[in-house]
Amino acid sequence: MGGELGSTHHILSVLVENRFGVLSRVAGLFSRRGYNIYSLAVSPTEDERFSRMTIVVDTESAPIEQITKQLNKLVPVVKILELAEADAVEREMLLATVKASAELRSHVTELVSIFEAKILDVGHEAMTIMASGTPGKLDAFSELLAPFGIVELQRTGRIALPKLARRPKARRLRAVSGGS
Amino acid sequence: MKLTGAQALIKSLEMQGTEVVFGIPGGAILPVYDPLIESSIRHVLVRHEQGAGHMAEGYANVTGRPGVAMVTSGPAATNIVTPLCNAYMDSTPLVVITGQVPYQAIGSDAFQEADTVGITMPVTKHNWLVTDAADLPRIIREAFHVATTGRPGPVLVDVPKNVSNQVMDWYWPDSLDLPGYKPTTKGHAKQVKEAVKLMAGAERPVIYAGGGILKARAAEALRALAELIGAPVVTTLMARGAFPDRHEQALGMPGMHGNYTAITAMQRADLLIALGARFDDRVTGKVDGFAPEARVIHVDVDPAELGKVRRPDVPIVGDCRLVIEEMVKATRADRAKRDWPDLSPWWQQVRGWQERFPLRYEQHDDGPLKAQYCVEALRDNTPDDTIVVAGVGQHQMFASQYWHFDHPYTFVNSGGLGTMGFAVPAAVGAKVGRPESMVWAIDGDGCFQMTAQELVTASAERIPVKVAILNNAYLGMVRQWQELFYEERYSEVYLSPDLPDYVKWSEAMGCVAFRVEDPSDVVPTIEKANEVDDRPVVVDFRVDYREKVYPMVPAGATNDDVIVGPEVGEGGR
Ligand SMILES: Cc1ncc(C[n+]2csc(CCOP(=O)(O)OP(=O)(O)O)c2C)c(N)n1
Ligand SMILES: [Mg+2]
Numbered sequence: 001m002g003g004e005l006g007s008t009h010h011i012l013s014v015l016v017e018n019r020f021g022v023l024s025r026v027a028g029l030f031s032r033r034g035y036n037i038y039s040l041a042v043s044p045t046e047d048e049r050f051s052r053m054t055i056v057v058d059t060e061s062a063p064i065e066q067i068t069k070q071l072n073k074l075v076p077v078v079k080i081l082e083l084a085e086a087d088a089v090e091r092e093m094l095l096a097t098v099k100a101s102a103e104l105r106s107h108v109t110e111l112v113s114i115f116e117a118k119i120l121d122v123g124h125e126a127m128t129i130m131a132s133g134t135p136g137k138l139d140a141f142s143e144l145l146a147p148f149g150i151v152e153l154q155r156t157g158r159i160a161l162p163k164l165a166r167r168p169k170a171r172r173l174r175a176v177s178g179g180s
Numbered sequence: 181m182k183l184t185g186a187q188a189l190i191k192s193l194e195m196q197g198t199e200v201v202f203g204i205p206g207g208a209i210l211p212v213y214d215p216l217i218e219s220s221i222r223h224v225l226v227r228h229e230q231g232a233g234h235m236a237e238g239y240a241n242v243t244g245r246p247g248v249a250m251v252t253s254g255p256a257a258t259n260i261v262t263p264l265c266n267a268y269m270d271s272t273p274l275v276v277i278t279g280q281v282p283y284q285a286i287g288s289d290a291f292q293e294a295d296t297v298g299i300t301m302p303v304t305k306h307n308w309l310v311t312d313a314a315d316l317p318r319i320i321r322e323a324f325h326v327a328t329t330g331r332p333g334p335v336l337v338d339v340p341k342n343v344s345n346q347v348m349d350w351y352w353p354d355s356l357d358l359p360g361y362k363p364t365t366k367g368h369a370k371q372v373k374e375a376v377k378l379m380a381g382a383e384r385p386v387i388y389a390g391g392g393i394l395k396a397r398a399a400e401a402l403r404a405l406a407e408l409i410g411a412p413v414v415t416t417l418m419a420r421g422a423f424p425d426r427h428e429q430a431l432g433m434p435g436m437h438g439n440y441t442a443i444t445a446m447q448r449a450d451l452l453i454a455l456g457a458r459f460d461d462r463v464t465g466k467v468d469g470f471a472p473e474a475r476v477i478h479v480d481v482d483p484a485e486l487g488k489v490r491r492p493d494v495p496i497v498g499d500c501r502l503v504i505e506e507m508v509k510a511t512r513a514d515r516a517k518r519d520w521p522d523l524s525p526w527w528q529q530v531r532g533w534q535e536r537f538p539l540r541y542e543q544h545d546d547g548p549l550k551a552q553y554c555v556e557a558l559r560d561n562t563p564d565d566t567i568v569v570a571g572v573g574q575h576q577m578f579a580s581q582y583w584h585f586d587h588p589y590t591f592v593n594s595g596g597l598g599t600m601g602f603a604v605p606a607a608v609g610a611k612v613g614r615p616e617s618m619v620w621a622i623d624g625d626g627c628f629q630m631t632a633q634e635l636v637t638a639s640a641e642r643i644p645v646k647v648a649i650l651n652n653a654y655l656g657m658v659r660q661w662q663e664l665f666y667e668e669r670y671s672e673v674y675l676s677p678d679l680p681d682y683v684k685w686s687e688a689m690g691c692v693a694f695r696v697e698d699p700s701d702v703v704p705t706i707e708k709a710n711e712v713d714d715r716p717v718v719v720d721f722r723v724d725y726r727e728k729v730y731p732m733v734p735a736g737a738t739n740d741d742v743i744v745g746p747e748v749g750e751g752g753r
Contacts, residue, residue: 017360020309025301032302049359069484075306075326078360 008060009038011083011090011160012068014053017076018044025074026053033070036061039157050078054159083160090160093132095120096142099149100127108148115141126151185313186211186344189277190219192320195352198248200224200239200612202232206252207292209279211344224612224641229256231605231634233263237272238609241592242567242617244397246273246327247609253279254292257338258299262599265303267334269596270418271395273327274334275320276304282342283311296338305333313346318353325356330363331482332395363481367498367506374494375453375477376510380518382451382475384526385411388434388463391418391595392456392480396500399423399588402455404508408515410523411453412530414442416463418595419456421585431530435463436733437577440537443731443739445530449474456480456500459489460596469738479503537744539581541727548724549699551575551650555582557702558620558648562710565590567610567619571603571627573657575650577729579622590617601630607645608638618646618710625651625675625682632685638716639690646709647686647718652725653677660728677722686718695720 005011016022023042030037036058045052057067068080100108101124108127112119117131131141135158142153183191189212193201200222205213216223226232229251236247251260257278267274281290297309306326308319319337327335379385393402399422406413406429413423414434423430434442446452452474457463464470467489478485478492479500486495496503514520543553555578568583570576570593585591592610594602607621628649638645659673686693692712694705696719709717730745 020311021297021301024298028301063487066484066488073482073484075358075361 005056005085008058010057010059010064011085011088011158012053012055012057012071013081013083013160013162014055014071014077015045015050015079016053017078018049018051019076022051022076023053025076026055026071029070029074030057034061035067041157041159043159052159054157056158081162083162087163088160089163090134090158091132092135092138092158093130093156094138094142094153095128095130096145096153097126097128097151098145099125099151101125104148108145111141111144117141181350182347183350184211184215184344185310185316185339185346185348187215188313188316188348188350189320189339189344190215190221191350192317192352193221193248194219195317196320196324197245201248201250202226202235202239202609203250204229204232204252204256206256206279208253208281208341209250209256209277209339209344210252211341212250212277212279212339224608224637224643226605226637227633228631229259230262230601231608231631231637233260233274233276234266234599234602234605234631235609235612235634236274236276237263237267237270237602238569238592238606239613240267240272240274240609241606242589242610243613244589245613246275246324248275248277250277251279252292253281253296254294257294257296261300261303262597264300264334264336266594266597266599266602268303268305270594271332271391272334273332275323275327276334276336278336278338279344280309280338280340283340284342286340296336300336303334304336305331307336307338309338310340310343313343313348316343316348317351318357321353322356322358326358326361330361331392331480364483364497365481365499365502367479367496367503369506371494371496372503372506372510375496375507376514378451378475378477378494379409379453379511380514380520382411383521383523384449385409385451385453385523386431386445386449386474387411387413388416388446388452388454388457389413389419389422390416390455390457391422392500393419393422394456394588396456396481398456398501398504401501401504401508403427405504405511408508408511409520412445412527414438414446415585416457416460416595417580417593420580420583420591421588424586425584426586431534433580435460436465436735437581437729437731438463439539439581440731440742440744441530441533443733443742444533446471446474447739448529452476454478454480454492455504458485464489465733465737465739469740471739537731540745543699545699547699549697549702549722551578551652551721551723551727552582553699554648554650554702554721554723555579555622558622558706559583561703561706562620563618565617567592567607567614567617569593569603569607569610569619569621571621571623572598572600573624573627573655574652574660574727574729575622575624575627575656577657578650581729600624600627603627604631604645604647605634607647608634608643611638611643611645621645621647623647623649624656625649625653625677626655628682629675629680632689635686635689635691635716635718642714643716644713645716646712647716649682649718649720650723651677651682651720652723652727654725656725657729659725663728664732665734682718682720686716686720689716691716691718693718693720695722697722
């Protein structure tokens with residue numbers, strides 16, 4: 001879950017019909033065509049007929065153009081935005097259970113406050129923390145937590161929307177060109 | 181009007197103009213078979229669900245209308261997966277209806293439950309699980325729309341038994357709810373101009389016509405464009421018949437078993453005009469070495485095909501017929517303004533190849549019967565517009581190479597998937613779709629054994645198809661590869677010429693059957709077979725097992741390395 005995306009990673013914001021089996025159609029397309037998903041997040045949108053999938057794809061396996069064209073052919077895929085990192089606002093969430101005995105606890109809570117994270121649960125020997133932010137910030141956070149001993153860590157994968165000021169710059173790939 | 185889901189389903193099929201359904205009933209689809217009794221729709225009762233699917237494909241391929249098949253849940257649904265995959269690869273419009281266990285039972289491993297929607301997702305253009313009978317008319321309308329528009333393909337509608345029994349208020353939807361589905365049809369005018377610019381400068385152009393020409397009903401437009409620019413035309417396995425073989429500009433089939441001239445013209449071309457073709461590996465050979473000097477104009481209705489294999493200089497997304505018509509107009513205008521290069525040096529080269537490297541084989545009067553001779557004899561002793569349906573293997577290649585296809589929709593075969601067992605049922609479906617045309621399946625002995633039981637269907641339903649088995653007693657195509665690339669180490673390819681006895685077997689299935697061993701009996705037997713018009717006919721042609729399909733571009737080689745085959749007279753047999 002690297003913060004800065006490698007040059008072979010692209011963010012696709014995919015608007016899909018909120019119907020039975022859509023996730024499996026998308027996931028199936030990636031696996032049968034040999035495309036790599038780096039992360040995937042699905043969420044409802046402002047319109048209940050649609051969901052938004054934020055997919056980070058690795059284009060080492062296939063050119064991004066081919067991936068978006070094939071995605072566009074799925075009937076429930078309505079619209080695809082390809083977001084360059086510079087043109088998007090992105091957020092991700094992290095949950096981590098970190099070893100924190102009584103004497104180390106204050107060091108951990110210090111990091112928590114620097115990163116504007118939250119403590120969700122505290123035990124004798126460990127605590128569970130939530131943080132959200134850009135993927136890069138979360139990378140830094142988990143690196144700093146590592147020396148304490150990470151028991152478990154989960155990240156949601158990024159969600160992203162185009163930046164408002166640069167909206168026209170985001171490359172829009174309309175379903176029109178691919179609904180066949 | 182109150183209808184059950186089953187009644188609504190049948191009525192929706194009628195509304196879509198369905199004239200025939202290929203299928204076989206069972207538990208989960210039982211409710212739907214009841215209103216079928218009163219329906220105007222003809223039902224053809226198949227002996228295996230794979231047969232239903234391939235019949236629907238044969239029907240769709242010769243009529244241009246979607247083929248419809250209906251089967252029950254579980255094993256029936258899995259039996260029709262092969263035809264769905266076949267239709268997906270060859271872009272054939274199919275609507276397949278499957279029964280499903282009651283909605284409440286889904287996920288419980290109920291009797292004859294299979295995850296049909298899940299299983300068929302990768303081999304359909306789209307599929308639906310119906311959860312409410314009220315959705316049925318809309319979904320059926322959407323299913324036909326998706327199957328037949330854009331790049332055509334198979335769709336599947338899975339109908340749980342309780343939905344079939346559920347009562348609903350009948351309606352016919354006046355709109356579709358497919359916000360993510362809007363195929364592009366009209367080509368971009370600027371791109372068409374760019375294409376004409378490239379064509380206007382080409383000295384060695386080749387038109388590379390693919391199956392999309394037939395899907396788009398663009399054969400006439402193709403001919404207009406070809407005659408206007410004067411370029412040679414190759415027709416892929418999926419496009420045989422899209423341009424008349426007897427036309428002087430026709431070069432025939434390119435690819436792994438294409439003829440030398442078609443392959444080499446593409447290799448030497450400075451411009452490929454790819455129309456509804458997809459640069460399949462069987463056509464290109466090793467991609468890096470394919471048509472190295474050519475610029476490419478690529479027209480296809482599926483944007484994902486443009487640049488998938490070869491990056492085009494001018495990509496045009498759109499319906500082949502509409503785009504080609506625009507190209508014709510723009511070409512006329514351009515040629516009125518300036519002279520285009522003289523193509524006669526190019527043609528001289530092409531004619532030279534044709535003279536030096538024709539297709540060849542030798543049939544001796546007293547020698548073993550040759551498969552190629554049987555195909556030529558069939559070609560020369562049947563009506564001009566006979567529909568040929570091929571299986572998969574050497575016989576398929578001989579059929580494509582040696583027949584002269586002069587009309588669109590007269591060659592049906594399994595191109596993309598290469599499905600043995602396709603020919604017999606697809607021929608039955610073709611005959612149902614075009615009863616006035618003579619339909620000959622050209623099948624292999626191996627292929628025939630996979631789906632022959634559909635001749636029982638044909639006999640029972642009085643569908644008089646004709647089947648030529650080119651019986652070489654081998655899985656011939658596999659044998660050919662073992663001979664050439666595995667040092668003649670033959671592994672599991674022998675079938676026997678007379679086990680089964682094809683004549684007796686065919687007679688048991690209600691067919692008229694003949695056996696031919698001697699070359700002199702070929703034509704008289706074909707004539708006899710042609711006279712039978714009230715039941716299927718099968719001819720068991722005992723052909724030489726040693727014959728191989730040439731030319732051949734070995735797998736992994738470039739198209740510069742065509743093996744034309746042994747010289748006639750020295751092992752040319
Ligand atoms: C369903 C299926 N199984 C296996 C194959 C592999 N295969 C391709 S051609 C062939 C041999 C076909 O034999 P036959 O029908 O006798 O045709 P011939 O090549 O002898 O003309 C085989 C086994 C296939 N294409 N399809
Ligand atoms: Mg054989």
